[in-house]
Amino acid sequence: MNSPLDIHRLQGTADLLPAESFRWTQAEQVIRGTMLRFGFGEIRFPVLEPTELFARGTGASTDIVQKEMYTLTDRGGRSLTLRPEGTPSVVRAYLEENLGSQRPVWKLFYLGPMFRAERPQKGRYRQFHQFGAEMIGAASPESDVELIALGHTILRDLGMNAVRLHLNSIGSPDARRAHNEKLLAFLEQPDVFQKIDEDCRRRVQTNPLRVFDCKNEECVRILRHAPTIDQFLTAEDQEHFARVRHGLETLGIAYDLDPRMVRGLDYYTRTTFEFKTNLLGAQDTVCGGGRYDLLVETFGGPATPAVGFASGIERILAAVGESDVAPVALPRLDVFVCGLGDNARGLTAAILSRLRGLGLSADTDFLGRGLKAQMKEANRLAARLALIVGDDEIARGRFALRQMDGGGQSEIPADPSQWDKGLFVGVNA
RNA sequence: GUGGGUGUAGCUCAGUUGGUUAGAGCACCAGGUUGUGGCCCUGGGGGUCAAGGGUUCAAAUCCCUUCAUCCACCCCA
Numbered sequence A: 001m002n003s004p005l006d007i008h009r010l011q012g013t014a015d016l017l018p019a020e021s022f023r024w025t026q027a028e029q030v031i032r033g034t035m036l037r038f039g040f041g042e043i044r045f046p047v048l049e050p051t052e053l054f055a056r057g058t059g060a061s062t063d064i065v066q067k068e069m070y071t072l073t074d075r076g077g078r079s080l081t082l083r084p085e086g087t088p089s090v091v092r093a094y095l096e097e098n099l100g101s102q103r104p105v106w107k108l109f110y111l112g113p114m115f116r117a118e119r120p121q122k123g124r125y126r127q128f129h130q131f132g133a134e135m136i137g138a139a140s141p142e143s144d145v146e147l148i149a150l151g152h153t154i155l156r157d158l159g160m161n162a163v164r165l166h167l168n169s170i171g172s173p174d175a176r177r178a179h180n181e182k183l184l185a186f187l188e189q190p191d192v193f194q195k196i197d198e199d200c201r202r203r204v205q206t207n208p209l210r211v212f213d214c215k216n217e218e219c220v221r222i223l224r225h226a227p228t229i230d231q232f233l234t235a236e237d238q239e240h241f242a243r244v245r246h247g248l249e250t251l252g253i254a255y256d257l258d259p260r261m262v263r264g265l266d267y268y269t270r271t272t273f274e275f276k277t278n279l280l281g282a283q284d285t286v287c288g289g290g291r292y293d294l295l296v297e298t299f300g301g302p303a304t305p306a307v308g309f310a311s312g313i314e315r316i317l318a319a320v321g322e323s324d325v326a327p328v329a330l331p332r333l334d335v336f337v338c339g340l341g342d343n344a345r346g347l348t349a350a351i352l353s354r355l356r357g358l359g360l361s362a363d364t365d366f367l368g369r370g371l372k373a374q375m376k377e378a379n380r381l382a383a384r385l386a387l388i389v390g391d392d393e394i395a396r397g398r399f400a401l402r403q404m405d406g407g408g409q410s411e412i413p414a415d416p417s418q419w420d421k422g423l424f425v426g427v428n429a
Numbered sequence B: 001g002u003g004g005g006u007g008u009a010g011c012u013c014a015g016u017u018g019g020u021u022a023g024a025g026c027a028c029c030a031g032g033u034u035g036u037g038g039c040c041c042u043g044g045g046g047g048u049c050a051a052g053g054g055u056u057c058a059a060a061u062c063c064c065u066u067c068a069u070c071c072a073c074c075c076c077a
Helices: A018-037 A051-057 A063-067 A087-096 A141-157 A173-188 A198-206 A208-213 A217-223 A235-251 A313-322 A341-357 A371-380 A391-396
Strands: A048-050 A070-073 A079-082 A106-115 A127-136 A163-169 A269-277 A285-291 A306-312 A335-339 A362-364 A385-389 A398-403 A409-413
Touching (some): A018 A106, A018 A141, A018 A313, A048 A087, A051 A063, A051 A087, A087 A106, A127 A313, A141 A163, A141 A269, A141 A285, A141 A306, A173 A198, A306 A313, A335 A341, A335 A371, A341 A362, A371 A385
Antiparallel strands (some): A285 A306, A398 A409
């Protein structure tokens, strides 16, 4: 624009100003609070990790690894990557800190920025923020239910009512292999292959499962006859899945079985799930996860089952903003101090200090403006009270205290050491 | 990486078949009240019309290029 600055925010990143960052802080408090109530402890891990962590953990065949990572080489020639997701780091820390030998089960959560070099669009950014939870060490269906219930509860606590849970089991690797074979055979039938669109033909080569994601009506119609994973689950897979569903029903968490649901990451086994909303356009998944029983092993650890999810904060806040939930108001300022003249301005720092020391929020004018402008500022800040300090007040030893809402005005002693918090508790406090 | 839309004041947007000094609302500042905010009235500041090039007597307007941004594809939170 006409800014003298020719340095700009990177595409797909954002500056959050106070009105918005306040919403974020509130959301983060809700997330942390619910996580702790579910017995999950916060883990903080580096934003920068060895590239190899994601190549092996997220999976070399995933789009994330193939084309979406911000990767750089440090001065020692090591390849580093800005984390595109959290799960591999949690697993790395689990092994590196030897957590498995301290306790059989760990429940960990994280919250922070992730980076993916995609083309931005609605609900998709290059720096975005996720919270996620992982339970490592438990194989039981009840642990799947715990994670889904956790995601469900947090979304609800954040004001997201319009979400739908999509549930699937992709079974064990053997079941997936068998399904993949049959699916390929189906797709390669000449009368099928010719009818599906170009994208789907490409998917046959790269990742046949993805054809189930196609939005082309003709493809969707043809694929209704394609074999789905649920027909290939082993008896143990089926038993596990049945118990997960039973657990959700016990909790009254509604779900849609979706045998065509595809997750983008390589490491999932058995249960996978997504919470979707219809408020966001194309990027409608606000929370996604599943079981990953083999990931710890791929990093050389002992066979360790695990389940987890990740959820996008931008998408949730956008969806809540679209819904009819009342927006949170910025907190009001308790006292705005109007200093008139040099004598008064010499006192304001001590006055502010005392008010803040009493636990009140307090601010003043730093531009030497007149009373009218200062009152206007107090109004703009939605101050509850204006404390007027002028030569008259100093001479009388009494400051004027104005109620900004009703307009009533009273007096208080000019000596801050005589003040207590009750003096400033207005009618609306 | 591919396709489409949009770039005019801090924000949301007008701007006629190309025609004089580019406008409105909101926001900001000041005055109406020499010490009292919100509502109202009056006035004011603020623009390289995204940038660069071209056509023309004349370009915010037409053409080209670049950049930014949004939406969608791919894929995912």
